Amino acid sequence: MPELSFASYPDLREQLLSKQTTCEAVTAAYLARIQSKKHLNAFITVFAEKALVRAKELDAKLASGKTIGKLFGLPIAIKDVIAIKDERLTCGSKILSNFTSVYDATVITRLVAEDAIILGKTNMDEFAMGSSNENSFFGAVKNPLDETRVPGGSSGGSAVAVAADCAMVSLGTDTGGSVRQPASFCGVVGVKPTYGRVSRYGLVAFASSFDQIGVFAKNAGDAALVLQVIAGEDKCDSTSSDKPVGDYAAASIDLSNLRVGVPKEFFTDALAPDIAAAVNTKLEFLKSRGATLVPVSLPHSEHALAVYYILAPAEASANLARFDGARYGYRAADVKDLTDMYVRSRSEGFGAEVKRRIMLGTYVLSSGYYDAYYRKAQQVRRLVREDYLKAFEQVDVIAGPTSPIAPFKLGEKVDDPLAMYLADIYTVPINLAGVPAISVPAGVDKQGLPVGLQLIGNLFDESRLFAVAKILEQSEMK
Amino acid sequence: MEYELVAGLEVHCQLNTHTKAFCGCSTAFGAQANTNVCPVCLAMPGSLPVLNARALESIIKMGLATNCRIAPYSTMARKNYFYPDLPKGYQISQFEDPVCSEGFVEVDTGDAKQSSLKKIRLVRIHLEEDAGKSIHDIGAETYVDANRCGVPLIEIVSYPDIRSTREASLYLQKIRQIVRYLGISDGNMDEGSLRCDANVSIRPKGQEAYGTRTEIKNMNSFKSVEKAMEYEVLRQTEVLESGGRVVQETLLWDADKMETRPMRSKEQAHDYRYFPEPDLVPIEVTSKMLEQITSSLPEFPEARRDRFVAEYKLPRYDAEVLTASRDIADYFEATVKTSGDAKQSSNWVMGEVLRTLKEKAIDIADFSIDAGRLGELITLYNGGTVSSTVAKEVFALMMASKDAPSKIVNDRGLAQVSDNAAIETAVAEIIAANPSQREQYRSGKKNLFGYFVGETMKQMSGKANPKLITDILKQKLDAA
Numbered sequence: 015m016p017e018l019s020f021a022s023y024p025d026l027r028e029q030l031l032s033k034q035t036t037c038e039a040v041t042a043a044y045l046a047r048i049q050s051k052k053h054l055n056a057f058i059t060v061f062a063e064k065a066l067v068r069a070k071e072l073d074a075k076l077a078s079g080k081t082i083g084k085l086f087g088l089p090i091a092i093k094d095v096i097a098i099k100d101e102r103l104t105c106g107s108k109i110l111s112n113f114t115s116v117y118d119a120t121v122i123t124r125l126v127a128e129d130a131i132i133l134g135k136t137n138m139d140e141f142a143m144g145s146s147n148e149n150s151f152f153g154a155v156k157n158p159l160d161e162t163r164v165p166g167g168s169s170g171g172s173a174v175a176v177a178a179d180c181a182m183v184s185l186g187t188d189t190g191g192s193v194r195q196p197a198s199f200c201g202v203v204g205v206k207p208t209y210g211r212v213s214r215y216g217l218v219a220f221a222s223s224f225d226q227i228g229v230f231a232k233n234a235g236d237a238a239l240v241l242q243v244i245a246g247e248d249k250c251d252s253t254s255s256d257k258p259v260g261d262y263a264a265a266s267i268d269l270s271n272l273r274v275g276v277p278k279e280f281f282t283d284a285l286a287p288d289i290a291a292a293v294n295t296k297l298e299f300l301k302s303r304g305a306t307l308v309p310v311s312l313p314h315s316e317h318a319l320a321v322y323y324i325l326a327p328a329e330a331s332a333n334l335a336r337f338d339g340a341r342y343g344y345r346a347a348d349v350k351d352l353t354d355m356y357v358r359s360r361s362e363g364f365g366a367e368v369k370r371r372i373m374l375g376t377y378v379l380s381s382g383y384y385d386a387y388y389r390k391a392q393q394v395r396r397l398v399r400e401d402y403l404k405a406f407e408q409v410d411v412i413a414g415p416t417s418p419i420a421p422f423k424l425g426e427k428v429d430d431p432l433a434m435y436l437a438d439i440y441t442v443p444i445n446l447a448g449v450p451a452i453s454v455p456a457g458v459d460k461q462g463l464p465v466g467l468q469l470i471g472n473l474f475d476e477s478r479l480f481a482v483a484k485i486l487e488q489s490e491m492k
Numbered sequence: 493m494e495y496e497l498v499a500g501l502e503v504h505c506q507l508n509t510h511t512k513a514f515c516g517c518s519t520a521f522g523a524q525a526n527t528n529v530c531p532v533c534l535a536m537p538g539s540l541p542v543l544n545a546r547a548l549e550s551i552i553k554m555g556l557a558t559n560c561r562i563a564p565y566s567t568m569a570r571k572n573y574f575y576p577d578l579p580k581g582y583q584i585s586q587f588e589d590p591v592c593s594e595g596f597v598e599v600d601t602g603d604a605k606q607s608s609l610k611k612i613r614l615v616r617i618h619l620e621e622d623a624g625k626s627i628h629d630i631g632a633e634t635y636v637d638a639n640r641c642g643v644p645l646i647e648i649v650s651y652p653d654i655r656s657t658r659e660a661s662l663y664l665q666k667i668r669q670i671v672r673y674l675g676i677s678d679g680n681m682d683e684g685s686l687r688c689d690a691n692v693s694i695r696p697k698g699q700e701a702y703g704t705r706t707e708i709k710n711m712n713s714f715k716s717v718e719k720a721m722e723y724e725v726l727r728q729t730e731v732l733e734s735g736g737r738v739v740q741e742t743l744l745w746d747a748d749k750m751e752t753r754p755m756r757s758k759e760q761a762h763d764y765r766y767f768p769e770p771d772l773v774p775i776e777v778t779s780k781m782l783e784q785i786t787s788s789l790p791e792f793p794e795a796r797r798d799r800f801v802a803e804y805k806l807p808r809y810d811a812e813v814l815t816a817s818r819d820i821a822d823y824f825e826a827t828v829k830t831s832g833d834a835k836q837s838s839n840w841v842m843g844e845v846l847r848t849l850k851e852k853a854i855d856i857a858d859f860s861i862d863a864g865r866l867g868e869l870i871t872l873y874n875g876g877t878v879s880s881t882v883a884k885e886v887f888a889l890m891m892a893s894k895d896a897p898s899k900i901v902n903d904r905g906l907a908q909v910s911d912n913a914a915i916e917t918a919v920a921e922i923i924a925a926n927p928s929q930r931e932q933y934r935s936g937k938k939n940l941f942g943y944f945v946g947e948t949m950k951q952m953s954g955k956a957n958p959k960l961i962t963d964i965l966k967q968k969l970d971a972a
Contacts, residue, residue, distance in 0.1 A: 097538045110537065117531045119538060218537040222770035252542050252773050329770055332570050335581020336535045340636075356574055379572070379765035388767060 018043055018179045023088055023236045026182065030076070030087045037076075037087040041069035041131055044089045048133065048180045054156045056174040058094045059102050060134035065089075068131050075129070083129030084243055090125060091181035093172045094135035095142055096227065097216040098122050105218050106138040106150040106168075109337045109344045109363030119216020120251065121185065121227055121244040128243050133181050136171030140365045141334065142187055142220040144168045145195060145437040148428050149367045156424070159201060159464060163421040166196030166437075169230070173200040176230045183231040183240050189220050190322055191416075191441025193228035194453035198416035198466025201455050203483065204230050205237050208474050209448035210255040212241070213248030219333040221326035222253075224445040234454065234483035238262035241476065260477040267481035270304035275409030279315035280440055285418045292457040292465040293415045299489045300413075300482070308409050312401040317394050318443035319435060324378050324391040325446075330368075331375030337363065370431065395446050402447040406472040411482060415440055416453040416466030444470055452479045454486050495694040495732070497725050498702055499660055500615075500652040501717075503667050504645050505677045506622065506685035507550045513621045513644035514541030514584060521683070525627075525637040533642035535579035540771050543568070547644040548591070548775060550676040551619045552785050554646055555592030557670050557792060558614055564777055566591045568619070568769040573762050577624035577636045585620035585647075587766040591775065592617035597670070598794075599662040604809050612663050613651040620645050652691065652702065657718045657725075664688060664717060673790055673818040681713050688717055692724045693738070703728070704738040708752055710745045720745040724752055796821055804834035813842055819856045820846070823863045830867020833874055840866060844887055861890050869897040879958060882906050910957040912964070918951045919944075919964050933969055944969065 020026040029035045045062055072087055092098065095105045097115035099122075104110045118126075125132070139149040147155040147170025155170040157163040158178040165174045169186025173196035176184050186193040188206035197204025206228040214225055227244065231237035242263060247256040276297065281290060301307050339345035339359030346358035364372070378387035405412060418439055427434045444451045449470055456467035467486065471479040512519055515532035531539040555562050569587035595614040602608035622643040627635040648667060654660050668679040668686055679686050693705035708724055711717045723745075728738050743752040791799070793815045800811035800821075815821045820841065827837040845866070849859060869890070873883045878901060889900050901907050909915065922944060923930055933940040948961050 097536075103537060105537070113537070115538070116536060117539075214538075215540050216538040219771075250542060251540050253540075253771065328767060331765075332572050332580075332582050332767070335572060335574065336537070336579060338574060338576075338581060340576045341534065341579060342536075352576070376765065379767055381763045381765070384765075384767070 018047060020182070022233055023085070023182060023239055026088070027086060037069035037072040037131060038066060040087060041065050041089060041133070044133055044179075044181060047178075048175075051158070051178045051180050054158055054161070054174050054178055054180075055153050056136055056155055056171040056178065056180060057091070057134045058104055058106070058137050058152050058171070061101070061132060065131055065133050072129055072131065083127065085125060085128040085130040085240065088130040088240070089133050089182045090130045090240070091133050091136050091172060091175040091184040092122070093138050093169050093184070093186045095138060095187055095218045095220075096121060096135075096185060097218070098132065098135070101135065103218065104135075104152070105142070106140040106152060107337075107364065107368070108151040109359070111151060111344065113343050115216075117216065120213035120248045122216065124244050125240075130240075130243075133175075136169070136175050136184060136186075138171055139168035139192075140368050141218070141330070142168040142189055142192055142225075143330070143367050143371055145191070145434050146422070146424075146427065147171065147196070148424065149365055151365060154424055157200060157421050160421065162423055163463070164199065164424055164426075166199035166417075166421065168192040168196075169204075169228075170196050172230050173197055173202060173204065176200070176202045176232060183229060183236050185240075185244075186228050186230055187217060187220075188226050188228045188441075188445065189224045189326060190445050191438040193230065194416050194441050194444075194451060194466065194468060195438060197230055197453040198468075199421040199464065201464035201466075202230055202232055203234050203237050203452065203454050204228060204466075205234075205241060205452040205476070205479070206444065206450060207241060207245060207476055208255070208450040208471075209445075210253050211245050211259075211450070211474065211476065213244075213246075213251040213254045215248055215250035219329070221329040222333060223329060224322075224326055226445075233487055234452070234480050235263055237452075238265065238476075238480040245476075255474070257474050262477055262480045265477040265481040265484075267478060267485070268304075269300060269482075269485065272300070272305040272411070272482065273308050273409040274300055274305050275308050275310035275405050275412040277310050277312045277315070277405070277412055277414055279312050280414035284436070284439065285415060286420065286459065288459040289415050289418065289420065289465050292459060293413075293467050296456045296467045296486060296489065297413060299486070303485065310405045310409055310412065312398075312405060312412075312443065314394065314397045314401050315443050318398050318446055319439055321391045321394045321398065322438075322442045322446060323374065323435065324387050325395060327371040327375030328379050328388055329375070331372045331379065334364075334368070334372055339363070367431070398443055399447040402443075402449050402470070403472075406449075410472075410475075410478060412470040414468055414470075416468040417441070420459045420461065420463040420465070440468060444468075449473055450476050450479060452483050454483045456486070493733070494697045495725070495729050496697045497655055497657070497721070498652050498693045498695060498705075499654040499721060500650045500691045501648075501654065501660060501663060502650075502689040502691070503648040503664065504687040504689075505554075505648065505667070505671055505679065507547055507644040507646060508675075508677050508685075509544055509546040509550065509644055511544055511546075512642035513544050513547050513619070514642055517642065519643050523639055525635075525639060528639040529641070533579070534638055535581075541584060541769075543772055543775065544644060547619060548777075549785060550644070550674070551591050551617060551646050552777060552782070553674045553676055553789060554648070554671065555595065555617055556786060556789060557674055558592070558595040558597050558617070558648075560592035560595030560614060560617060562777055562782060563589055563591055563593065565589065566775045566777075568772045568775070569766045570769050571620075572765045575623065575626075576634065577626045577638070577641070579624070579638060579641055583621060583623065584769055584772070585766075586618035588768075590616040590618035591777070597663065597666050599659065599666050601659060601662060607808075610659065612653045612659070615649040615651055617646055617648045620647060652693070652705075657721045660690065660721055661714055661718050664714060669793055669816065673793060675790070675818075684712070687712070690717065690721055690724075692721055692728070694725055694728045694732070703732075704740050706738065706740065706752075707742045708745055709742060709755075712747065716745055716747050719747075719750060720752060723750065727752065790818065793818075793821075804828065804838070806834065806838055810838050810842060813846075814838065817856070823856050826863030827867045827870070830864050831870035831874070833870055836870045836874065837867070840870060844884065848891070860892075860894075861887070865890060865897060872897055872901065876910065876957060877901060877907055879908055879954075881954065882908065906955065908957045909952055909955050910960055912960065915948070915952070915956055915960050915964050916968075918948050918956070919961070919968050922947045922951060923968055930969065941965065941969070
């Protein structure tokens with residue numbers, strides 16, 4: 015069985031093509047690793063047999079001399095909020111704990127068409143609502159770097175799968191930071207593309223105007239390879255963009271032409287000083303390599319979290335209405351009548367955080383409150399977006415911390431939703447603006463816990479983010 | 493006190509696109525339950541809607557035909573409520589920015605002699621999807637058929653400009669006429685492709701302020717609309733006359749009991765929590781699109797009626813009848829094309845054809861005599877090949893046959909005899925066989941002439957040219 019020590023996907027691919035190893039051997043090794051890391055609780059479903067069958071098919075394909083896909087043999091894990099035909103699609107919720115999808119999400123079709131091997135579905139905060147992966151019907155996920163700590167959320171399982179070498183890459187989803195924050199907490203790369211860059215068809219919606227599928231990997235190059243396969247227009251998602259997809263993996267940059275915006279709103283008292291120090295080290299590194307650091311202001315940042323917690327729950331309250339016990343999913347037993355079926359199926363099927371957000375969303379959309387909350391929040395969202403677009407007239411990327419705090423202890427914030435929400439203050443504004451961002455490892459804090467640096471790009475400027483991220487990786491290796 | 497009705501109608505019209513509003517499923521009526529479905533219209537987790545371009549085109553056509561402003565940008569919205577036949581838990585509809593707004597239609601409230609146009613203004617026309625069908629009559633359970641989920645509808649909302657139940661009915665007929673002319677809906681009320689809710693209030697005649705209104709739902713025919721509104725006017729009048737106050741509420745029309753009754757309180761007072769549908773991008777209607785759609789519009793009924801008067805020299809009333817339906821008007825024009833005789837074509841279409849359609853309760857599309865064959869029959873008649881009586885007989889035979897009328901006439905030997913010698917022989921025989929009648933005629937009882945015509949026609953099995961019979965009889969009888 016091979017050691018799981020591939021430097022990157024191109025390294026694995028080279029070994030597969032040169033017959034030093036096989037898809038079957040690699041897949042078996044990853045499946046064994048998943049088994050040995052079971053206590054981290056990163057997976058909800060493991061495709062043990064199916065992945066091996068697929069690996070053998072791919073080995074046969076290679077042997078037959080047929081053209082192989084761009085992600086040939088890539089072992090990948092998928093957040094359990096993305097539909098795979100004939101597989102369970104739980105969204106980390108009791109209400110869908112026994113639900114099987116009847117169709118494939120567009121990203122799955124694209125991954126499979128390029129010969130990736132799907133290992134299983136990863137754990138997550140219920141319906142992608144949470145920042146610690148403690149809101150899962152299937153139990154909390156542990157951070158492999160310190161198992162007493164949270165891995166971040168909501169895509170905690172996907173971040174852990176990559177960090178613990180249970181998969182080479184994974185897909186997560188990012189509505190307010192759910193890829194970048196767990197990437198930061200687990201010391202891996204996590205990218206959230208521009209809104210509309212990746213099709214949402216087959217992604218169970220939390221907040222439709224924020225949700226984007228993103229990628230976790232050990233390095234920016236692998237994330238870029240996967241993103242350029244899954245990105246691009248999809249006729250099944252009218253919010254997907256028809257802009258051509260760049261060659262992200264090949265992106266490079268001359269730092270002497272790079273202007274890096276440093277927003278003062280991201281370096282306030284809320285930021286732990288040792289995290290600030292780690293981030294600053296990276297900024298200085300970029301500067302030493304020729305980049306220009308430019309102070310920028312994103313004046314509406316302070317309203318971002320409030321706006322997000324009005325708009326995202328509003329959309330969620332409608333998106334989650336379909337889970338009513340009528341057609342599929344959990345239905346309470348012995349219901350008296352229709353209302354009883356609705357009330358009990360939903361009360362028993364949803365967890366506390368999901369119910370909290372449904373109630374919040376229902377409230378802000380209610381007649382008499384709509385103008386004061388939803389409409390006002392939409393207006394402020396526009397201002398936040400304009401902050402970013404204006405800043406990008408002066409700079410090429412914006413850089414700052416991904417999270418204001420280090421990975422916290424399991425159970426530490428479960429009873430304090432507001433403290434939990436604050437973990438997302440630097441990631442949420444990016445989803446409001448719809449721009450892309452990537453979190454890359456940026457050393458450790460004073461406890462030795464991982465710190466993430468967030469690079470934010472202009473709309474559809476993913477190539478530049480990957481190029482800068484690759485240079486930062488070199489500094490990390492030294 | 494004398495009261496006046498003030499009403500506005502909300503008309504739902506099912507569009508006849510081949511596929512649903514937001515997915516590729518068929519809209520065919522009558523398919524087996526839950527077969528025209530997919531992840532999108534079943535609201536499977538993760539599925540997304542994509543707007544049907546044909547549905548958008550249809551509502552724009554409707555807006556143009558009703559003098560509406562077409563919004564360059566409009567948005568879809570979610571209308572939230574729970575019901576088992578609404579799989580997503582919300583209906584995709586429009587709220588703040590409908591595709592069409594501020595239009596009007598004109599209805600003719602006059603009679604056959606004198607037309608009197610009344611303008612009824614439209615608040616808006618918006619696009620939305622239909623819900624599925626709940627089936628309550630199989631055992632104790634309720635079943636849902638999702639075939640109808642996502643079928644495109646337009647909702648046409650009028651201002652409270654309607655002042656009588658007749659106006660309401662005329663307005664509804666006008667809407668049906670327009671959607672049929674545009675070819676965007678079959679407009680059948682009995683199949684539910686046209687549905688109507690009415691907002692009804694009354695006020696003392698001469699008063700300007702509106703009274704409190706009630707909303708009547710569940711009116712499934714033109715007759716129900718009139719009856720329900722009449723009932724409601726009487727009910728509200730009684731309430732006011734007895735010193736009470738009309739309560740603003742939603743009422744259901746019960747066509748069996750012929751009365752309105754309040755919906756259960758649970759069925760009303762929804763807070764739909766509308767908000768813009770984030771899964772669909774705003775709808776953009778470019779001026780180029782608008783131009784293309786405008787140029788594809790058919791001639792509207794009023795213009796066509798006027799053209800029929802001018803071009804075919806038809807009386808206005810006839811033109812009105814012929815243009816009431818686009819299919820009938822098309823049929824008429826195709827008939828004229830073959831027969832070359834507008835007046836005769838009009839007589840036949842308005843007479844035999846419309847009568848037959850009414851008797852058989854069918855549409856012109858299902859009528860077995862196409863315009864080409866009718867035109868040919870008219871040509872046979874005009875050319876003297878058949879008499880008017882025989883022409884009607886041939887018309888009846890054509891309904892059961894696909895043959896050309898000339899073939900039917902030949903096969904059955906129905907051609908009119910215009911052979912002088914044959915008629916002369918028959919006339920001579922009849923005169924000879926009726927000596928007493930001949931005497932009476934000659935002594936002045938001239939009305940016996942008809943008797944001789946009839947006898948001669950009988951002798952010739954009805955196929956003789958009646959003009960020739962008349963001429964020859966006259967000559968023989970009057971000859972000394």
